[in-house]
């Protein structure tokens with residue numbers, strides 16, 4: 001795909017109130033969208049409208065505003081189903097975010113279906129939320145974890161795939177939050193299925209940035225977070241094939257996930273509501289729908305092309321800086337719109353603090369992916385991540401500030 005920017009970034013920026021701020025006395029350069037994205041007025045307004053005009057609980061009230069809230073909440077589910085091309089809204093479970101979605105699969109499917117010594121396959125490029133839940137259930141159930149390694153260039157080393165057998169679930173990241181690497185997820189799903197295993201995709205860094213079609217991928221589960229795609233925090237999605245949801249026991253018990261409750265037994269609600277115990281994040285779901293409307297208004301192909309263009313430009317400018325080392329594949333077509341890097345021996349936190357003085361927000365640390373950093377042999381990296389509201393000028397400001405840091409910290 002050619003990285004030609006075909007979206008009107010200046011117009012987009014006008015929708016984001018935060019860009020009128022200048023916390024360091026300089027126009028804000030926000031390069032931390034992989035951690036959480038900024039929110040357009042349309043999302044903020046949708047949430048505000050809910051609270052101001054029809055705030056009430058869903059699925060419970062038999063009065064007008066509760067019916068309105070229920071309709072808006074369920075319309076959000078249908079909208080999200082269409083966005084990722086799920087077969088039906090019944091395959092969309094609202095959760096708090098990717099972390100909860102992956103925990104749901106680990107606890108409600110794997111913990112209950114797997115037996116001692118069963119294997120779970122992961123990759124070395126996972127975020128902690130796609131490692132730790134599996135470790136927790138592995139410890140409890142005596143399961144075994146195996147990892148597909150990463151090559152030196154930050155891509156997944158699939159050369160030895162044939163040697164992995166007898167795993168029951170393969171859970172992998174679509175696009176790494178550190179390396180930027182976009183995995184060949186279709187191939188990985190096919191591989192899981194060829195071994196009779198389920199395929200789980202952590203799409204936290206993919207759904208916000210590119211067109212995702214779960215039917216085409218044929219994955220069994222796919223997890224993502226609303227707050228990384230212009231939506232509110234505290235809302236996310238677990239997509240699951242309906243037959244899997246039907247055969248799974250609930251994750252949490254409580255109100256709304258039941259059909260009948262007796263003192264010694266209960267019967268569950270239909271899917272997906274069986275997995276949504278308690279009052280859900282109604283405002284969050286409504287805000288997420290507004291975010292999906294906004295993204296589709298831009299067009300996901302345009303989002304992706306814009307990010308390729310920004311990543312290409314950033315790679316070019318950053319590579320000119322002495323001491324710069326970018327991790328992951330350098331071809332912008334093969335990575336998502338983020339760059340994690342080190343600059344000489346400047347500690348990532350010092351660099352991020354220096355950039356903050358210039359009004360530039362980046363993330364520094366291990367980005368909740370310590371095993372990747374262990375593999376790279378660095379304790380921490382600085383990461384700049386891009387989204388629809390970033391401009392080529394933002395990239396220039398970043399490059400200028402990094403050059404200045406290289407001088408101040410005396411990097412040769």
Ligand code: C6P
Nearest residue numbers: 034035097098099127129177204225368
């Ligand atoms: N990564 C980052 O700065 P939650 O926190 O549940 O919304 O998403 C977790 C998660 C799972 N997988 C991947 C690939 C992710 O990048 C994230 C979140 C943020 O990189 C915050 S640690």
